[in-house]
Amino acid sequence: MDAADTTQGTRPKPPRVTAVLLLLIGLALAAGGADLAWLGGSSYYLLAGLAIALCAVLLWRGDRRGTRLYGLVFIATLAWSLWESGFHGWALAPRVIGPALLGLWLLTPWVQRELGGRPLMRHGGTVAAVLVVLVTVGVTLAALLSSAAPRMSASAAASGSVSAAHAAVDGDWEHYGATQAGTRFSPLAQLTAANVGRLKLAWTYRTGASPRGLVGTLETTPLKVDDTLYLCTGFSDVVALDPETGHQKWRYEAKPNTRGLFAGICRGVAFYRVPGATGPCSHRIIAATVDARLLALDAATGRPCAGFGTNGQVDLWAGMGPVDPGYYFVTSPPTIIRDKAVVGGWVTDGQRLGEPPGVVRAYDAATGALAWAWDPGNPDVHAAPPPGASYTLGTPNSWAPMSADETLGLVYVPTGTATPDYYGGYRTAADDKYSSSVVALDATTGAVRWSFQTVHHDLWDYDVPAQPTLIDLPGGIPALIQATKRGEIFLLDRRTGRPLAAVAERATPQGAVAGDRASPTQPFSVGMPSFRGPDLSEKTMWGITPFDQLWCRIRFRQARYEGPLTPVGLRPTIVYPGYLGGSDWGGVSVDPNRQVMVVNTNRVANYDQLITRAQADRMGLKAIGAHYHGDVGGAVAQAGTPYAAIIAPFLSPLGVPCQQPPFGLLSVVDLKTRKVAWSKPFGTARDSGPLGLESHLPIVMGVPNHGGSVVTRGGLIFIAASQERSLRAVDILTGRDLWQARLPAGGQATPMSYRSEKSGRQFVVIAAGGSPGLRTPAGDYILAYALPNAR
Numbered sequence: 001m002d003a004a005d006t007t008q009g010t011r012p013k014p015p016r017v018t019a020v021l022l023l024l025i026g027l028a029l030a031a032g033g034a035d036l037a038w039l040g041g042s043s044y045y046l047l048a049g050l051a052i053a054l055c056a057v058l059l060w061r062g063d064r065r066g067t068r069l070y071g072l073v074f075i076a077t078l079a080w081s082l083w084e085s086g087f088h089g090w091a092l093a094p095r096v097i098g099p100a101l102l103g104l105w106l107l108t109p110w111v112q113r114e115l116g117g118r119p120l121m122r123h124g125g126t127v128a129a130v131l132v133v134l135v136t137v138g139v140t141l142a143a144l145l146s147s148a149a150p151r152m153s154a155s156a157a158a159s160g161s162v163s164a165a166h167a168a169v170d171g172d173w174e175h176y177g178a179t180q181a182g183t184r185f186s187p188l189a190q191l192t193a194a195n196v197g198r199l200k201l202a203w204t205y206r207t208g209a210s211p212r213g214l215v216g217t218l219e220t221t222p223l224k225v226d227d228t229l230y231l232c233t234g235f236s237d238v239v240a241l242d243p244e245t246g247h248q249k250w251r252y253e254a255k256p257n258t259r260g261l262f263a264g265i266c267r268g269v270a271f272y273r274v275p276g277a278t279g280p281c282s283h284r285i286i287a288a289t290v291d292a293r294l295l296a297l298d299a300a301t302g303r304p305c306a307g308f309g310t311n312g313q314v315d316l317w318a319g320m321g322p323v324d325p326g327y328y329f330v331t332s333p334p335t336i337i338r339d340k341a342v343v344g345g346w347v348t349d350g351q352r353l354g355e356p357p358g359v360v361r362a363y364d365a366a367t368g369a370l371a372w373a374w375d376p377g378n379p380d381v382h383a384a385p386p387p388g389a390s391y392t393l394g395t396p397n398s399w400a401p402m403s404a405d406e407t408l409g410l411v412y413v414p415t416g417t418a419t420p421d422y423y424g425g426y427r428t429a430a431d432d433k434y435s436s437s438v439v440a441l442d443a444t445t446g447a448v449r450w451s452f453q454t455v456h457h458d459l460w461d462y463d464v465p466a467q468p469t470l471i472d473l474p475g476g477i478p479a480l481i482q483a484t485k486r487g488e489i490f491l492l493d494r495r496t497g498r499p500l501a502a503v504a505e506r507a508t509p510q511g512a513v514a515g516d517r518a519s520p521t522q523p524f525s526v527g528m529p530s531f532r533g534p535d536l537s538e539k540t541m542w543g544i545t546p547f548d549q550l551w552c553r554i555r556f557r558q559a560r561y562e563g564p565l566t567p568v569g570l571r572p573t574i575v576y577p578g579y580l581g582g583s584d585w586g587g588v589s590v591d592p593n594r595q596v597m598v599v600n601t602n603r604v605a606n607y608d609q610l611i612t613r614a615q616a617d618r619m620g621l622k623a624i625g626a627h628y629h630g631d632v633g634g635a636v637a638q639a640g641t642p643y644a645a646i647i648a649p650f651l652s653p654l655g656v657p658c659q660q661p662p663f664g665l666l667s668v669v670d671l672k673t674r675k676v677a678w679s680k681p682f683g684t685a686r687d688s689g690p691l692g693l694e695s696h697l698p699i700v701m702g703v704p705n706h707g708g709s710v711v712t713r714g715g716l717i718f719i720a721a722s723q724e725r726s727l728r729a730v731d732i733l734t735g736r737d738l739w740q741a742r743l744p745a746g747g748q749a750t751p752m753s754y755r756s757e758k759s760g761r762q763f764v765v766i767a768a769g770g771s772p773g774l775r776t777p778a779g780d781y782i783l784a785y786a787l788p789n790a791r
Contacts, residue, residue: 014062015114018106022070023060025102026053032550039557041538044080045550048073064115067106074103084539090661090701094542094549150680150735171755173224176268176333177587178710178752181470182403184589186753189714190762191787196716196729196739198787202763203246205782207233215263217748218769218780219707224754225271225283228299231782232266234769236289238297244758246784250302256291260325263772264290267401267585267749268333270341271299272365281305286341286365288330292316294343294363309368316343319373320356321390328356332585335411337404337443341365342411344398347419349461350636350645351623353426355419357390358397362411362446372446376415376434382446394419396435400585401467405478408495410449412470412480413439416463420638422568422610422645424457425515432457438468438482438490440497450497454484456519459512459567461579461647462486466587470494474595474672481590486564487532487582487601488525489669501527501674509562511569513610515642518567529669529676531583531601535563536576542660543652544690552658555650559607568608568645576659578606578649580773586708586721586750590671591732597669598709598717598732600682603702604657605650611635616644654690662702664722666709668732678735683722692775706771708750710764718764720747723774727751727766727785745779746770761786 030049037043051073058066077099085091105111170187177184191199210216216234222241223230228249229241236254241247256264269287283299294316296308304312320328327348334341340362347356362371372382377392385391396415404411415438418424418431427435436455439448455462466483473479480494491501505521512518524530534540541556543549560566561574568575581602588599611619616637621644623637635646650658657663662681670677681702688703689695707721717730720743727747729739748771753764763786770778 012062012114012116015059015111018111019056019059019066022052022102023056026050026056028547029550032547032554036550036554036557039554041553041557044077045546048077059115062115067111067115070103070106074099088660091540091542094545098545150678152678152735153676171224171757172226173222173752173754174271175223175336176221176270176401177403177467177469180335180337180404180406182401182467182587183469183471183592184587184708184710184750184752185591186710186712188712188753188755188762190755191712191716191729191753191764192714193716193731193738195787199729199739199741199764199785200788201741202761202784202786204784205239205241205246205248207237207239207780207782209780210235210264211258214258214261215772215778216769216780217263217265217771218767219265219267219749220767221268221750221752222765222767222782223269223271224752225299227757229754229765230269230271230285230299231767232269232287233780234266235264236266236287236291238269238285238287238295238302240299240302241782243754243763244756246782252295252297252302252304254289254293254295256289256293257325258291261290262326265331266290267331270334270336272336272341274366275339277366281307284308284365286334286336288316288334288343290329292320292329292345294330294334294341294368296365296368307367314363314368316345316361319359319385319389319391321393323356327351331399332401335402335404336365337406337411338409339365340371340443342402342404342443344402344413346399347397347416348624350420350422350638350647352420352637353640354393356397357392358395358416358418359391360398360413360441360446362443372444374413374439374441374446374448377428377430379430379434379448392430395431396437396463399463400465401587403468403470404443405470405494408478409443410440410494411443412468412494413441414464414466414468414482415439417458417461420636420641420645421461422459422608422636422647423513423516423638423641423643424459426641427457436462436464438464438480438492438497440494452482452490452492452497452499454482454488454490454523455486455565456522457517459516459518460565460575465581465585466583467585469588469590469597471590471592471671473500481588481597483583483588483599485577485579485582485584487530487577488523489528489531489588489597489599490523490525491528491674499525499527501525503527508565509567512567513569513643518565522565528674529667531599531665531667532564532577533603536561536574536605536659540660541658542656543658544654544656548652548654548656552650552652555607555658568610570610570612572607572609574605574650575608576605577602578604579647580604580649580704580706584706586706589709589711589717591711591713593713594732595671596677596732597671598666598711599669600664600666600705600707600709600719600721602664602704603659604663604704605659607648607650607658609646610643611646613642613644655692656690657704664702664705666717666719666730666735668735680735683724683726687725687776688723704774706748706774710751710753712753718751718753718766720749720751720766720768722747723776725768725776727764727783741785743768743783744781746774746776748774748776756786759786759789761789
């Protein structure tokens with residue numbers, strides 16, 4: 001029987017709506033595919049698009065060969081997808097699910113009748129085709145689900161043994177990172193894999209709304225000292241809470257001058273005991289504000305300590321020179337060492353030459369007097385500049401949390417880049433010496449004892465974002481772990497800065513813009529696992545659909561990408577990892593008993609480009625009047641240099657990263673073997689999706705994250721951080737999720753754990769404030785979880 005005949009002997013009406021849909025799909029794929037092929041990319045999209053367009057023509061004419069041809073296209077698509085991706089579920093999904101569903105539509109009774117076909121169940125070929133499509137979708141979904149399992153290393157399993165050295169129960173959390181060492185380790189063991197599933201919300205505290213029109217990012221990690229929790233809000237209020245109930249004991253309203261500010265942030269406060277003192281302010285909270293003041297408050301009442309500076313505060317603008325509002329403030333808590341409070345500061349990115357100094361200063365924690373200053377541009381002078389002068393403008397700053405070693409008398413300072421970030425033609429030798437480094441300063445004098453650089457002549461905004469973590473390795477070797485945005489983890493001797501795990505200087509791509517240079521080599525930590533992710537390729541470009549995947553492939557081919565540390569130029573350049581990391585300010589946590597490190601990382605690329613000053617002038621691009629914390633890219637003026645910069649994450653038109661998942665990982669490294677014990681995608685797609693919409697798909701994907709983890713002696717990792725609004729408890733030995741709580745806002749903070757003296761319960765606390773950068777919902781929540789009170 002002719003393909004156009006029907007069992008009734010009359011000619012049916014062709015499926016022309018379906019034909020038009022196929023034609024549009026085919027032409028779109030063919031047009032984009034031609035562009036991609038011209039750029040040297042895959043020819044699949046061009047050939048598939050032309051074939052689908054031919055299917056459409058056949059269907060328009062009522063010719064059943066159109067469905068058969070589509071079947072061949074689908075089989076070819078499946079083979080091509082497996083060749084490119086293997087059984088990587090998230091890589092397969094956009095390649096085969098859409099074409100499979102379209103194939104199913106072509107096999108429905110409605111389309112088949114219009115083509116004069118037999119009823120579905122009487123046509124063996126059609127049934128077979130349906131089964132093939134369903135099996136394809138099923139296999140893809142199974143691959144998606146299987147990708148969530150932790151990848152265990154047979155040669156590097158985390159040990160479950162616990163040494164006696166940390167057996168004493170300590171219920172407090174006195175420093176931002178639990179201790180001066182920044183390990184984020186709690187020696188509490190009440191919560192274990194056996195009972196953590198019974199954790200319940202114990203109390204909630206609301207910090208309150210931000211000043212009108214301003215964004216306050218709640219990233220605080222509270223302290224717990226004696227019978228009180230201490231924390232700060234995004235706009236610098238300091239709050240004391242009852243650790244058992246969350247009831248407010250006192251609140252100091254900082255009332256910052258917000259002129260010129262668009263946003264505020266505070267990651268924590270510091271606690272200090274004045275030696276030999278009793279009475280008011282013998283125990284005090286030291287905190288910084290978004291309008292550059294250093295505060296000392298009585299820990300019992302919240303009242304300013306009159307003997308500290310002027311009426312309980314020190315002016316951090318002193319010696320900074322002409323600073324525009326919003327261009328400098330302190331985001332991380334002061335570091336207390338040898339009776340001094342050490343502070344760095346945030347300096348806004350990429351705006352102009354001569355931005356505020358990156359000076360690090362130490363103040364007497366009792367009086368507020370300046371003890372010393374470390375000016376990277378003038379490192380041998382530790383006094384305040386004379387009247388009318390300032391610290392060196394535009395030098396590398398330190399915005400991340402610091403750590404300290406009382407015994408060695410050192411404070412460890414992670415540094416950023418000299419400003420502006422993406423052009424280094426005017427940087428000095430001192431800028432290049434101390435940029436993107438960890439620097440050990442003498443806690444008494446401020447003198448540099450050693451420095452180690454993680455990126456030479458940084459042109460990528462690879463400032464060191466994470467608190468250095470101090471740990472004693474087997475044999476009593478004092479070590480320092482430094483996580484970086486590059487995804488490199490450096491293991492150093494904290495006495496000398498010499499690598500304890502091998503570091504290799506490797507040749508990296510050249511070709512910086514005129515007037516600048518790229519370092520011929522860069523340091524790679526070859527003795528520790530790297531979390532920068534595999535190099536990108538056209539095959540690893542991704543999308544929700546074949547269309548945005550094709551778009552990402554074209555953009556990849558249009559850009560310059562020669563692997564890690566490709567210099568940004570006048571042609572679009574892929575920077576991978578991008579400014580999100582690798583690791584960001586959440587850093588790592590370490591269990592010193594088991595000798596394992598927990599690290600959460602990102603795999604999101606940037607799509608960056610320099611533009612000439614003439615182009616920037618035509619765009620009207622100028623240095624902004626204040627810093628906005630939370631943007632996810634855009635143009636930065638870099639005024640005073642030959643080039644402005646356009647900086648953005650590499651996203652598809654649907655707003656999802658252009659490289660295939662996972663975009664975020666949670667991993668454990670065995671510090672004895674220096675191997676990954678396990679690693680898994682971190683976070684589901686539930687609260688993220690195309691165009692910023694929530695997909696509600698509870699399928700593990702591995703999503704971007706900001707924030708850190710805490711580990712406990714009970715063998716648990718507690719972490720929120722990801723775009724998924726959840727706090728998790730994870731088994732440190734296996735990577736298995738043991739417990740999960742939904743959060744009312746994004747949990748972009750680092751949790752902490754303490755024991756309440758009133759009930760003896762172990763609590764876990766997280767701030768849920770959201771993140772504009774990750775586009776998670778904002779909130780003002782402090783949430784505490786504990787086992788139900790038996791009394």
